[in-house]
Amino acid sequence: MCVFCRIVKGEIPSYQIYEDQDFLAFLDISQATIGHTLIIPKQHFENIFVLEEDLAGKLMEVVLKISKKLKEALGIEAMNLLNNNGELAGQSVNHFHIHLIPRYENDGLLLKFSTNQLSNEEFQNLLEKIRL
Ligand code: 5GP
Ligand code: ZN
Numbered sequence: 481m482c483v484f485c486r487i488v489k490g491e492i493p494s495y496q497i498y499e500d501q502d503f504l505a506f507l508d509i510s511q512a513t514i515g516h517t518l519i520i521p522k523q524h525f526e527n528i529f530v531l532e533e534d535l536a537g538k539l540m541e542v543v544l545k546i547s548k549k550l551k552e553a554l555g556i557e558a559m560n561l562l563n564n565n566g567e568l569a570g571q572s573v574n575h576f577h578i579h580l581i582p583r584y585e586n587d588g589l590l591l592k593f594s595t596n597q598l599s600n601e602e603f604q605n606l607l608e609k610i611r612l
Contacts, residue, residue, distance in 0.1 A: 502522060515580075527565040547580060
């Protein structure tokens with residue numbers, strides 16, 4: 481059983497800040513910044529590609545609720561939402577989860593996007609492939 485399923489079952493202790501029928505939110509053990517929180521569905525889904533759609537909708541409501549609580553309680557004005565899917569994306573626990581990472585002045589956390597220069601043709605080709 482995965483580590484987050486064990487947290488849901490209470491086999492591993494965690495600092496829980498929210499629970500309902502479908503979701504659990506608890507403090508990330510590594511606290512990238514103070515208040516770093518994880519939100520998970522209680523049911524085990526490996527990643528976003530297999531997450532149930534109606535659950536995903538409800539999950540966003542929980543994300544909003546907890547974001548507002550963190551903002552108010554920690555006095556923050558900035559926060560990153562992060563979700564890693566797959567090893568290449570840095571997922572280390574294979575139970576879908578969303579990171580809520582409050583941001584502070586000089587908090588030392590570096591999340592930096594690299595840039596790729598694409599030609600107009602490359603953009604068009606890409607669009608043909610992925611447009612829904
Ligand atoms: P990922 O890298 O998969 O996106 O994030 C997994 C997160 O789970 C990491 O930030 C890590 O600190 C956190 N984590 C791993 N094991 C435990 C645990 O047993 N308890 C808690 N609270 N967090 C954990
Ligand atoms: Zn699990």
